[in-house]
Amino acid sequence: MTERKPTLRDQQRAATRRVIQAHAVRLFTDRGYDTVTVAEVAEAAGVSAMTVYRHFPTKEDLVLVDRPALLVAEKVAASPPDLPVVRRVAGALVEAAGVLTGGGEEGGRAPDERFLLDCLRLMIATPALRARHLDSQYALQQAVVEALGHDAADQDAAFGARAATGACLAAMHTALTQWAEDDGRTALPALIARALTASFGDVLAGGPGEGGPAAPPGTG
The missing domain is CATH 1.10.357.10 (Tetracycline Repressor, domain 2)
Structure with missing residues (x-):
């Protein structure tokens, strides 16, 4: 069975996910996990809070690595x-x-x-x-x-x-x-x-x- 190659949309979603997570981990590391909000992560990543939740359903998911x-x-x-x-x-x-x-x-x-x-x-x-x-x-x-x-x-x-x-x-x-x-x-x-x-x-x-x-x- 041939593995499906990622589409351009898949690649864009993966890139957005990486950017969001990188900003989240940086903020959590610098300021503490409990003090940083999802809205602040969204602002740092240049996306909406809804986009963050679309990729990471919970705040904890921002730190998990698949x-x-x-x-x-x-x-x-x-x-x-x-x-x-x-x-x-x-x-x-x-x-x-x-x-x-x-x-x-x-x-x-x-x-x-x-x-x-x-x-x-x-x-x-x-x-x-x-x-x-x-x-x-x-x-x-x-x-x-x-x-x-x-x-x-x-x-x-x-x-x-x-x-x-x-x-x-x-x-x-x-x-x-x-x-x-x-x-x-x-x-x-x-x-x-x-x-x-x-x-x-x-x-x-x-x-x-x-x-x-x-x-x-x-x-x-």
Whole structure:
């Protein structure tokens, strides 16, 4: 099945969404999430409040980032199906982090990396956003389990996939929190790989060439 190419209208909507979200996160970071109104976000972005709500139904949605979940699910779906679930999910998490942060090179910073850091800090510091972050983690878990392609009728396999995915996401959350606290000084892929290795040890010993996560510096 051929994937539909984005139309000009799709591209314009995506560009408008990016502009709105960039202004929102900047304002939230500079002035505090609770003090900034949607009307102020709209004014900064040069659009109406109705346009903001059309793209982001709630204020919390302005801080949520959809791309990581889609990217992780794509990486999982593309991984070898004969590998253990933990290695498929772990490898996808590390690979996706590399893409989202421009390869995760120390010293450099991809254009989206600061934005991701700001979003993450806001979600950690704001109670309402922490609740939405938990919701997004659950949605990511569901997307990953579906991408694994297990037979839904096999309840044992489905349970195992959910459990393994949840454990991988918990390790990733620890790495994300550390990344935010360190202001991104350590490459995110390396932090995620370190957290996964601490959680699963020898299960991930296959390495990236066999579907395991890339080894963080100093652990190889």
